[in-house]
Amino acid sequence: MTSSSLFNITTFAYLxxxxxxxxxxxxxxKVLGTAASAxxxxxxxxxxxxxxxxxxxxxxxxxxxxxxxxxxxSVVFFSWxxxxxxxxxxLKYRYRVIGAFVMPFALLGMAWGxxxxxxxxxxxxxxxxxxxxxxxxxxxxxxxxAFAVACGISIMYLIRAKHEKSTPDNEQSIxxxxxxxxxxxxxxxxxxMIGFPLLTLxxxxxxxWANYAWGTYWSWDPKETWSLIVWFVYAAFxxxxxxxxxxxxxxxxLSIIGFAATIFCYLGVNLLLSGLHSYGG
Amino acid sequence: xxxxxKTISQSIWDFFxxxxxxxxxxxxxxxxxxxxxxxxxxxxxxxxxxxxxxxKLKLYKSxxxxxxxxSWWFILLLSLLSLNLIACSVKRxxxxxxxxxxxxxVMDDGLERSISNxxxxxxxxxxxxxxxRVAAVLKAEFAEPVVTExxxxxxxFAQTAPWSRLAVYAVHLSVLVIxxxxxxxxxxxxxxxxxxxxxxxxxxxxxRSEKEIDLGFAVRCEKFSVSHYPNGAPKEFKSxxxxxxNGRPVAxxxxxxxxxxxxxxxxxxxxxxxxxxKYGEHEFTVSDPDGSNPQPLKMQSNGSAKLxxxxxxxxxxxxxxxxxxxxxxNGPAAQVEVHLANGENKTFIVYSNNPAMNRMxxxxxxxxxxxxxxxxxxxxxxxxxxxDPGVWVVWVGCILMVVGIxxxxxxxxxxxxxxxxxxxxxxxxxSSKNQGGFQLFMExxxxxxxxxxxxEDNK
Ligand code: HEM
Numbered sequence: 001m002t003s004s005s006l007f008n009i010t011t012f013a014y015l016x017x018x019x020x021x022x023x024x025x026x027x028x029x030k031v032l033g034t035a036a037s038a039x040x041x042x043x044x045x046x047x048x049x050x051x052x053x054x055x056x057x058x059x060x061x062x063x064x065x066x067x068x069x070x071x072x073x074s075v076v077f078f079s080w081x082x083x084x085x086x087x088x089x090x091l092k093y094r095y096r097v098i099g100a101f102v103m104p105f106a107l108l109g110m111a112w113g114x115x116x117x118x119x120x121x122x123x124x125x126x127x128x129x130x131x132x133x134x135x136x137x138x139x140x141x142x143x144x145x146a147f148a149v150a151c152g153i154s155i156m157y158l159i160r161a162k163h164e165k166s167t168p169d170n171e172q173s174i175x176x177x178x179x180x181x182x183x184x185x186x187x188x189x190x191x192x193m194i195g196f197p198l199l200t201l202x203x204x205x206x207x208x209w210a211n212y213a214w215g216t217y218w219s220w221d222p223k224e225t226w227s228l229i230v231w232f233v234y235a236a237f238x239x240x241x242x243x244x245x246x247x248x249x250x251x252x253x254l255s256i257i258g259f260a261a262t263i264f265c266y267l268g269v270n271l272l273l274s275g276l277h278s279y280g281g
Numbered sequence: 282x283x284x285x286x287k288t289i290s291q292s293i294w295d296f297f298x299x300x301x302x303x304x305x306x307x308x309x310x311x312x313x314x315x316x317x318x319x320x321x322x323x324x325x326x327x328x329x330x331x332x333x334x335x336x337k338l339k340l341y342k343s344x345x346x347x348x349x350x351x352s353w354w355f356i357l358l359l360s361l362l363s364l365n366l367i368a369c370s371v372k373r374x375x376x377x378x379x380x381x382x383x384x385x386x387v388m389d390d391g392l393e394r395s396i397s398n399x400x401x402x403x404x405x406x407x408x409x410x411x412x413x414r415v416a417a418v419l420k421a422e423f424a425e426p427v428v429t430e431x432x433x434x435x436x437x438f439a440q441t442a443p444w445s446r447l448a449v450y451a452v453h454l455s456v457l458v459i460x461x462x463x464x465x466x467x468x469x470x471x472x473x474x475x476x477x478x479x480x481x482x483x484x485x486x487x488x489r490s491e492k493e494i495d496l497g498f499a500v501r502c503e504k505f506s507v508s509h510y511p512n513g514a515p516k517e518f519k520s521x522x523x524x525x526x527n528g529r530p531v532a533x534x535x536x537x538x539x540x541x542x543x544x545x546x547x548x549x550x551x552x553x554x555x556x557x558x559k560y561g562e563h564e565f566t567v568s569d570p571d572g573s574n575p576q577p578l579k580m581q582s583n584g585s586a587k588l589x590x591x592x593x594x595x596x597x598x599x600x601x602x603x604x605x606x607x608x609x610x611n612g613p614a615a616q617v618e619v620h621l622a623n624g625e626n627k628t629f630i631v632y633s634n635n636p637a638m639n640r641m642x643x644x645x646x647x648x649x650x651x652x653x654x655x656x657x658x659x660x661x662x663x664x665x666x667x668x669d670p671g672v673w674v675v676w677v678g679c680i681l682m683v684v685g686i687x688x689x690x691x692x693x694x695x696x697x698x699x700x701x702x703x704x705x706x707x708x709x710x711x712s713s714k715n716q717g718g719f720q721l722f723m724e725x726x727x728x729x730x731x732x733x734x735x736x737e738d739n740k
Binding site: 063122123125126127129130132193196197200201204207208211212213214215216217218220222225226228229232233235236239240242243246261269 | 301310311314317318472514515540553555672675679682683
């Protein structure tokens with residue numbers, strides 16, 4: 001089995017898992033929910049093995065490095081971290097239906113990577129030959145993934161809040177399967193509580209690497225600046241909870257804006273702006 | 282006095298203490314930081330300047346958009362953030378410190394009413410014995426309690442991680458520490474750049490602000506080399522550097538390899554592999570096709586010149602021995618590009634000992650014979666040079682921030698009060714974080730406690 005066929009299996013598992021979660025939300029059938037979860041976990045396992053295999057394959061090619069070095073590898077890793085963080089929340093809090101709003105992000109990442117990105121294993125250019133690359137990328141993407149999960153939960157929160165205003169006590173609708181608003185709000189906060197320290201660590205390891213390799217820990221390059229923008233938005237989110245009037249819907253919007261900024265930081269900067277991080281190029 | 286009659290100083294203080302200001306500053310910083318990622322910073326490239334109008338250029342310049350992260354309004358926002366941070370901490374810290382150093386050890390009525398996790402257990406036995414039993418359970422399951430005796434009742438108080446309340450303030454302090462580190466760096470450090478040809482040494486570098494800086498020692502580039510992967514992508518850029526004091530190599534700094542991601546550090550000044558290029562001068566002759574009337578033509582490595590007919594010529598690549606590339610030929614050769622009058626560019630090779638081959642290029646060189654005479658070529662290494670005495674302060678700030686955030690999010694100050702009277706044990710507690718988890722903990726604690734107490738009615 002090669003890593004690339006395992007990545008295809010992963011993509012397929014995530015697709016089925018997402019459809020399973022949708023069907024679960026509509027039908028409320030426990031079996032479907034369990035199946036969707038099982039597919040998500042199975043996909044995560046396949047992907048973990050695939051990432052390990054790809055790592056090994058790079059050594060077999062004589063250009064061994066962690067599979068975190070280009071856009072394809074990063075988008076695959078992003079997908080993996082999203083399912084991982086979702087899995088942790090699922091194991092701890094057991095609100096299955098959240099999968100319907102999280103798996104689409106993971107699937108999107110895998111599908112994009114498998115269908116339209118160059119998946120060849122390339123040697124590392126000198127600028128990326130550093131252990132800091134691994135620490136930096138892992139921390140950043142775990143943070144991004146937690147924000148993706150928070151974003152999915154915030155969308156659920158807003159749908160639920162809107163629904164409760166327009167048609168209260170409609171027990172038949174899909175929305176009635178969503179956890180209560182208070183619970184969603186809390187889960188949103190909990191995901192960001194996971195993501196914020198990781199993003200902070202990601203920015204710090206990036207700064208440490210830049211200082212080691214270029215002699216400046218901060219040079220206001222667009223990628224750095226955008227990561228700081230993301231950080232400011234989530235810092236605002238954290239303080240929003242302490243300030244009355246900023247909880248609930250506004251906090252959910254901050255979480256969604258934060259994730260939009262995250263995605264821009266990850267992809268938009270590379271595709272639309274120029275700078276030192278030629279990473280996704 | 283009503284709140285509408287606040288004094289001015291009080292209103293200013295309240296303004297700086299408010300969390301609305303925090304939200305405003307954080308969101309404004311996030312939004313305006315975008316400007317500098319869209320508009321190029323530093324010296325804007327000419328291609329960019331062509332795309333905007335003169336008026337816009339003037340406006341951007343006067344607003345400091347080309348160096349926005351050092352503009353007065355950006356610094357002002359950061360100062361506002363700092364003042365807000367300091368004011369909030371000054372306002373809240375004393376109460377927090379009091380909570381930590383002088384905890385409320387006795388659960389009175391007011392406290393009892395404010396506690397959500399409150400349980401009363403009816404029991405038999407005298408207060409002193411009950412107290413010992415409860416204390417033992419608390420010590421085993423939670424933390425050693427302090428006992429206070431008043432009016433025949435015993436009050437037990439136990440807590441865990443009270444200092445975790447300070448974590449948020451450590452995080453806020455860390456922001457200020459990082460700012461201080463950055464200020465130290467910008468006042469006492471510099472960033473510079475230097476090119477050193479192979480075999481030569483330099484004692485001065487050029488700073489970003491175009492000032493010449495004396496290093497106080499010299500650095501010699503012994504050698505520079507590039508290696509490639511089989512697919513042609515660059516694998517490693519390497520300079521061999523030697524630090525010289527008074528012209529002599531310093532022990533331990535003799536022939537140090539410096540590659541990207543592995544710099545050289547000497548006396549707080551760091552040298553980073555950043556770029557490279559070729560230095561050298563090459564001689565050509567331009568003559569009539571039969572070789573008469575030779576005129577010399579000189580070109581720098583990667584330089585350019587004009588041919589007698591006025592067309593431009595660039596030197597792209599040279600080799601001291603062409604046989605490595607073209608079998609059957611030998612001697613030095615150069616690859617050049619000529620910009621023809623019709624707008625086309627023509628690339629061809631000029632040899633030093635093969636006039637017959639060179640004659641084939643006559644159509645591109647205005648009917649003159651161009652011949653390569655050879656030249657000398659050296660690599661030079663481009664090094665980024667930096668000194669930043671504030672960087673350690675920044676790292677201390679970063680560590681403080683990461684540890685602080687971790688403690689602030691994942692550790693809680695938990696407190697438990699117990700009042701033991703004859704016949705009743707009243708237990709209450711609260712937690713600064715994770716109420717759900719604490720409630721669960723309290724329920725388990727109650728179960729264990731009940732096992733240890735002689736219950737009135739064994740329900
Ligand atoms: C404008 C400056 C700021 C002010 C005035 C401010 C103020 C506050 C206040 C009053 C609290 C609540 C403390 C408590 O619960 O007793 C807090 C919490 C917090 N602040 Fe700030 N803050 C500022 C900036 C920042 C920044 C830049 C960060 C970035 C890391 C930050 C991180 C935190 C964290 C992690 C918490 C804990 C939040 C939680 O427990 O959910 N603060 N801040």
